[in-house]
Amino acid sequence: MLFLILFPLTSDRIFSEAKFSKEEISFNGFRNPSIGLEYRKGQYSIHGGYYVTNFESNITTRFYKFGTSYWFLPSDLSFDKSGNPSAFYLGVSYGNGINLEYENKSALMLESGYKWFIWKGLNFRLGVIGLYAQGESAKLNPTPGISYSIFF
Template sequence: MKSLTVFILLLCAFYSVNGQSSSSNYTQKMPFPARELSFNGFRNPSIGLEYRYKRFSMHGGYYPTIISTSENGKGETTSFLRAGVSYFFLPIYSPTHAPSSFYLSASYVRGLDQEWKAKNGLLAEIGFKWVVWKGLNLRLGVAMLSGNGSKVKINPTPGISYSIYLK
């Protein structure tokens, strides 16, 4: 958790130095694409699809995470169906591709197994979406999962996706 906090602070510092620059590299900034469709291949926001319009997105899919431990102390994967919305802010502009940015997300989850089987929950998340190259994206976030009768769980939420920009 400490390393994620340091990472986020470093990104904020980078943004404050480079995001406001008037150098020629940043005069032709790529804005958020008007419309984007992402194919999410690993966990964040889910293994599924995400549609973004400017700074807002909707997502849905399968979400596996380790939130419980077995009797022998090993983590067990709990599976969910996840659907929600995200808001992207503090963009770090690039002259060649869509900007990387921080995001906030709120989702409804429905448990598929373990102690969450057939239970509903809410998942709130904050993180950073890094546009590595063209449509390749990496995400790192922290999520808080809560549900009726269950303890609140805090988990890291890494992800990888590929986006296509729609006209």
């Protein structure tokens, strides 16, 4: 029901021809893609930092994480009309476990989601990540995030 109300109000901005800026630097403050930095040029980005996740309640697993993402379907959904488009992304990353059963283990991380620009450079991300490490079962987790971006 909510979809039927909100879609007509936002469809012109969702299907607009929003364009990516040439370059962007993001300071990622929480989890997605990692606590660290991300640099985007065109529709591709690279990132690196510290990644934390909870496969079990009250147990935090930590990784160093480095990877790349592809951005697509930009749309103008921010509240301030800054021209910084929100967009979907697909990513692949390498993780190196820091603690618990993943300590010193390499992991492949595949993720997808949506980055929504709220106001100026402030943005929220919501996605899902699949984590694969030798000797461990595959894991699937939600990946919320908050970042601030600078465009040039």
